Structure formats: structure tokens, C-alpha cells
Amino acid sequence: MNNEHEKSLILGEAGNMGRAVAGWLGRAVLFSITAIPTLAIVFMIIFIAGEALPFFENLKNVKEFFTSTNWAPSSADNPHFGALSIFYGTAMVTIVSCAVAVPLGILVSVCLSEIVSARAARIFKPVIELLAAIPSVVYGFFAIVVFAPLLQNSGGALIGGTIALLGIPLCLVASLCAGESLKGDNATSIKSVSVSAAVFLLLCIPVLLLARDALSLQISSGTNALNASIILAIMALPTIVSISQDALSSVGRDMREGSLALGATKTETIFKVVIPCAKSGIAVAVILGLMRVVGETMVVWMASGNSLKIPEPFYNVLEPVRTMTATIAGEMGEADQSTGSARYHVLFAMSTCLLFLALLMNAAGRYIGGNKSRK
């Protein structure tokens, strides 16, 4: 009797099979759905690298591609494919925009997670994240119509003002730190104050001189590396702020309280405990922001001036530059696909370089992110 009861629970041979098949089928369907994005990236890599191969087969081309600045792919009789200035443009725009976006983004995220009230953070963070929702062509339009004329007409004042506005508070902080460090050596308060003042004056003079020099700066063209970099920095901000704030917020209460209980001030807690704990999260945020900057096309195509020259001197951000993404976007229309010209393949060579750069940064991000979870 017991047997009969059990039997009703166990399915017959056929039912068992049916279930197995259904289960197998379901898994197969789900697996193939999961495989679609993976296959997409595999096919893309194969296709892009495959189209780039005819260009890389010619070693003379490869040498010219990476070492020459002579880029004239449209010339019918004597084409040149020296992309060095284009690589340089990408590097310059990336470095400058990171120099703006990384400190700013980290400061904003520290402020959001540690300093302002939770209620204010709940308002600020979505607003900052909204920046990511604005289409890049809108940023580009803003760069051309508003920012470029502004840079041309009052760029000197703008840059000088920024240097003074940022530099003087920084000098103040540095001088206070210097005074503070003296205090530890049992120095009198008068002495520490005078040291502070001396350091402040000493630092302020070069800053103000620099600001004064910047005031007389004449910017001949507003669409330049600086314009593109600043707009790109604004675009990368939401990524950096959002991810590094999450990293900072996830640092445990026990860490903060432990630090405060040991007598550390709030500043010390933030800089010596919370930020080091969230280090890998912040690094991932920076890398993701970097990838946004490197991959952005529309803004740089509109705002960077697209000139094929390494600026002179090499750090002159007020000269127009051209990036890899803008080159691909700008040249693709005329690059003859049906005849498979070298002009067509060189753009894929450039795409391949961009792709590998992205893969490399992605891997770096995963490596750093992985370190955190192992800890």
C-alpha cells in the first residue's frame, strides 16, 4: 500500500522523459539568449579586426600608422595614413578631461556620502546622474554655440579666474596644513601662524602671476582640445560620482566609528579610513569614466576642431586636435566600402586600436574590482 502511494508521486517513464526534454530545451533557449550578447561582441571583434587586417598586412603601412603625422587618406594618387597626431589628440583630450573630472568627481562623491545630509544627497545624486541622460549631440551643440564663443571672447579671463578661484583656496589649505604640522612640534601658536602666512604668500605669488598671464591670453579658436575636454569631463562626471559614491557609502559604519573612537577627527576619518577602504571602487569609477571619454564621438567631432596636428608646444590645450572616434565618424562616409580601399581599412585599423584600448581598460577595471572582493 505504501508502494502504491509512492508510485503516484514518481512519474512514469514517458513523463520523466518529457520533463527532461522540456528542462533541457528551456535551458538551451535561455543559454542561447545569454549567448547573443557574447556572440555579438565576438563577431564584432572578428569583423573589425578582419577588416583591419588588409591594412596591417603591409608593414610599411603599420610603421607609418603609428609613427607619422601625415594623414591624407583621401588623396587619390599619394595617400598617407600617419595617425600619430590622432592618437595624440585622443590621449590629450582624455588626460585633460580626466584631470578635470577625476578630482572633481571624487570630491563630489566624498561630499555626497560623508558631508552633506542624507536628504540633500538624495536630491543631488539623481540630478548629477541626469547629466548622463543628456544626448551627446546636445553637449556638442552647447560646446559650439555657447562655450566656443565664450572661450574666444573671454577665454583669458575665464582661465585666469579659474586659476585664481581654485589656486587661492588650495594655497590656503596648504598653508594651514603647514602651520598645523608645526603645531605638532610644540611650536608656539604665533610661530605656526606666521609660518602659515609665509607659506600662503609664497604659494599665492606664482598662482596670481599665472592667473595674470592667463588674463592676457588670446584664444584664436574656441573649438579646441580644452573645450572638448571640459565638456567630456562633465559627461564623465555622473559615472565617476555615482560609482565612487556607492563605493564610499558601502564602507562599513564599524570602520568610521572605530576611527572616530580612536580619536581621529572627521577629516582624518574620511582621508585615512573611508577613502582607502573605497579605493578600488573609486578606481573602477575612474576607469569607467575614462572609457566614456575615450569612446565619445559626437562631442569631440563638434567641439575639438578636428585639426590634424600635434599642438605646439605639446601641452597647448588651446589648439584644435582630432581624436580617433571623430576621425572614424568623419571619414566613414567617403571611405569606399565596395572597392575595399586602403582608406576604408585604415578606419578599421583605428577601430581595432580603440577596441583593444577599451578591452584593456575593461580588464584593468575588472582586475581592480576583483581585488576588492578578495579582500
Place this chain on the structure above:
Amino acid sequence: MKTYNTIKKIAITAAALAATSLMANISIDGSTTVGPIAKAFAEYYKESNPDVNITISESGSGNGVKSLMNGSCQIATLSRFMKVNEFKSCVEKGVLPVAHTVAYDGLAVIVNPQNKVSALSTKQIADIYTGKITNWKEVGGDDAKIVVISRDTNSGTYETFNELVLKKAPVVHGAEYVGSNGQARSRVNSTKYAVAYVGLGFADSTVKALSVDSVLPTPSTVATGKYPIARPLYMFTNGSPKMGGHVFNFVTLCLTPEGREIISDLGFIPVCK
């Protein structure tokens, strides 16, 4: 056999074309220079034929040819003639491009209204764009660096300028590239020492058009061939459009009095008086 296949393909595409014109749908793609003409024509044409749906894209002359080749548009607008390579690719895909000249366009060389310079020779313009002249004082202007602005190499305007003025010499590497006529104009308008070239229709009062070889770009100087930087503008169709069909009416609109008026209003020069 191959010829037969090609003919068959042409026949099929022509049939497809006829079918689409029955559905009264005209799609146009190509040059940003011809774009305004196509748009104004479309507006005018829709008034008398409300059942016709006309879509216009402006992705550049090169892309217009690609669209015609792929069959994604019936009319490709070009601000230059079709290249040998493009023609070959079209025929290989069973598309026979037929050119219709719709208007003439002069390329105006424009500077900021505050610039003292108001005349240059073709040679001087070529020297500026190839980097031999870099300061306005070398051509009688202020002592300031010339900000050279060129259209991107995708555009028919670039090709025409490159051919007519630079004789195919490469543009100086420090030049800035912009993606449209309107952008070139707004850059010159906001940059005191910039120089750029745009279709005559874009040279309005916000910028100053230079006289080239002492001829000012005006409709009459372009139409009479006196102005040196001028070119015809084309609409390309796949095969000759069926007489009396919508595509036919559209590409021949430029010959009617209304069409000529539209073209003159836009700052281009009609093909016939």
C-alpha cells in the same frame, strides 16, 4: 550573362521604383548643400500633391550615393559629380545613376565681418589652405593668425573646393574641420580671424563673402561663369525616371518658373533663365 543579369536587376529595381512611386513615397538622401533645395521643392511639391510622402536626409554626397546604390533612396543629391568608382559600384549593384542638374552653386569664401580683408585671389586662398600663408597681415589684414576652417572630407563642398581651388593639394594639418555649411558659418561668425568656405546660399549677412580674383560671388557672376569657385548641383536617380511620375516631376521642378524662383530665393542659381 553578366550583362543580362545587370539588365534584369535594373529592370527589377525600375519596377520597384515604379511601385514605390505608385505608393507615392519619395526618399531623398545626400548633400547638405543641395538639402535646402530638396526641402523647399518637397514643400512646394506636397502642396499640389498632398498624397506624396517625401523624406529628406542630408548625410553628405558620398552617403547619398551609397543610399542610391542600396536602394534606400530614389534621389541622391550631390554637390559634385559622381566619381568613377562610385559609378562603377552602382552599376555592379544594378543601379544606373542618371544625373539631373538642378542648380548652380558658387562657393563663397567667408570671413568675419570685422576682418579688414575683403578680396583674395584664388592663389592666395590656396596658399592659406595649404599653409603657405598663416597670418592675415600677409594678405593685407591685421597681424593675427588665420584660423583655417574646412569642411570635413566627407562633404561634396570639400571635394569641390579641393578640386577647384587647391588643385587636389592636401589641406594644411592645422586646419579645423566642421561637419556642415551652417556650422562653418557660425564658426566664422563667432571667430574674428577665421576663414571658411560655404555654399553661396549660406553666405548671409552674419559673415562677409570675399571677392575672389576681384569677382564677388553673386548669382549673375556664378551663372555667367565669371566667379571662379562655382559648381553645378545634381540630383541622381536610378535610371531615367518615368515621364510624368512623381520622381520625374520632382527632378524637373527646377526647370519650372516656380522651381527657378525657389532656387533663386535660396541663394543658388537656376539652370535656365
